[in-house]
Amino acid sequence: MTEVGEKFAELDRIIARHRDEPGGLMPVMQEAQALFGALPMDVQEVIADGMGKTLSEVYGVATFYAQFALAPKGKYVISVCMGTACYVKGAQAVLDKLSEYLEIPVGETTEDGEFTLDATRCIGACGLAPVMTVNDDVYGRVTPDQVAGILDKYRA
């Protein structure tokens, strides 16, 4: 089976696991997003069929919650925490610098598919404010002039 075919087979198993669970749609979509990296339309169609929902219901949920993405993100997702504690300590300047350095607006992915820049909700590491994360790596007390050095670590 192709790689994509295997993923869809796994999606069927996920659906089977949650089909009879009350309110099982969200867990299915969360697991599907982890599997595919996003919820493109063909995945949403399979979920709608499998869960006995209309496509519009699935699409409605997918677009309501910030966690679900319709298109895949970059290899490295940079998230700058925009919680209040980070904001009052200068997170906006860090975000602006990243946007300038990567030449993309917030919420978008670089052309080479390497970096996605997100402003995220409070991650609760307020003691380290301002905080940014690159995938699972956490950087605390970030200043705008550290931005280039941090990103260069991830460049091939």
Next chain:
Amino acid sequence: MDIFRSHVLLCGGTGCTSSGSEQLLEHLNLKLKEYDLDREIKPIRTGCFGLCEAGPIVIVYPEGTFYSHVTVSDIDEIVAEHLLKGRIVKRLLHQEKDVDHTVDMALDQIPFYKHQTRVALRNCGVIDPENIDEYLAFDGYKAMQKALLEMTPEQVIDTVSQSGLRGRGGGGFPTGQKWKFARASQGERKFVICNADEGDPGAFMDRSVLEGDPHCVLEAMIINGYAIGANEGYVYVRAEYPIAVKRLGMAIDQAKEYGLLGKNILGSGFDFDVHIREGAGAFVCGEETALMVSIQGERGEPHPKPPFPAVRGLFDAPTNINNVETYANIPQILLHGPTWFRSMGTEKSAGTKVFALGGKINNTGLVEVPMGTPLRTVIYDIGGGIPNGRAFKAVQTGGPSGGCIPADLLDVPIEYDSLTQIGSMMGSGGMIVMDEDNCMVDIARFFLDFTVDESCGKCTPCRIGTKRMLEILDRIVSGRGRDGDLEKLEKLAHNIKATALCGLGQTAPNPVLSTIRYFREEYEAHIHDHKCPASHCRALLEYLIGENCRGCTACVKACPVGAITGEPRGLHIIDQNKCIKCGACKEKCRFDAISRH
């Protein structure tokens, strides 16, 4: 059971994990083996110690030595000196301003902890949250045993009512009353929900309780289920809290294995099961009616009350929903009685409250104080005041639903009603301190921006009204404010408060109203004088080159728009019409000649 001569506690909360405490634990285990100490000394990963500013934190017992900002190489020294030879590593001891650094202080003597009373957080940073035996050793599941085997459901509810406990999620509704309504409702099935969708930016109390003491929340939910006649519970937790989700899952498995969760708990004939549901990033889901439809797998949009959840809630069944911190108080209330609980706090606000202290404050972290404690005590005695010699300007409580409190109200006691009176609210417990460099108009804009982004769009006042308010604020901070803007903001705010569907919309204008109330002159300076008194709003800044200028031309090269002119070794000038206020010149100037106004 193995006996250890010493225990080394490492904080495994999100703050310390983010600054590398996992690697410390690995390295400590390695070193202990190397020195053959692994059967004498036991490392324990605990929940949050609260003093996140000083993380990663390591505490050595029985001495209670408190090491802060520990690195992997420091671990070598702690093992070789302290654990092997019994010599405390003084250089790593926690240091606080105005305190003698060289004295080894026990935890309760450190100023940060001295003024605190830990009830909801009592086990956080004390026990290993991934080990049910440690919770059991600290009176764990005793309150549940007492409730299930010795008390009727009515007695449980009476005890909670008498304690005066009010909802810690922000609203402050009497918990006992809520339980009574849910008990009185008829239904084949009933549900208990723990609201762990802690969405207020800058608030991490509930996350710390779940990470540090997950069993305590489970125990309270079982008690709640018994009291109202529900056999099933859900914990709705933010997906942004992976450690909390993991530990809660482990706690559920362990409790089932011990027969403390599941069928016929402790032979009482009472069955209870708990499911975890992860949120997917929607602030409005912290609102109880929205949270319930989200568990049902739908868009998390609120609906009007009544019907209240106690009558028709999750899957249309009677439901009781409480927040994490509220639950964390329940086992203690049952064990020590309502009189004990009422002995803390004030008449109308009993007990303690946990706050996440952040922003421009020396000791960022998690604190728990008796209700009625003045804000000043929290900010100066516990929080250690404002860093870098800056002046205090305001403290924000209640997140996007709350308000900013100015310096002359710092002696107001922290209570539900007193905070509402001064235009803020208790909220879930975020407490963000701001100094003179923060612009209050911009802070109001920041919160409105948040609300506009998170508004679910169902009702018009919130969807359109907050957007209009944000547009006005955007205009003001970019120097395009007009006469009458303040009045328009106030009018919109009052209309939204009166007509929005849910709590999120009804409280969304609070940050604007409270900043207008206490910092009106700052708004006026932006609108009429086109000045930002805090020198924060970029569009209103002016960069000027003063007499210190040596004409080195560094600023000319740094300026991205060619706004600076001047002969080498002569005074330079910034063309204000070209300047984009980026500040690049000021950063490059080695002679401190460029000032910002």
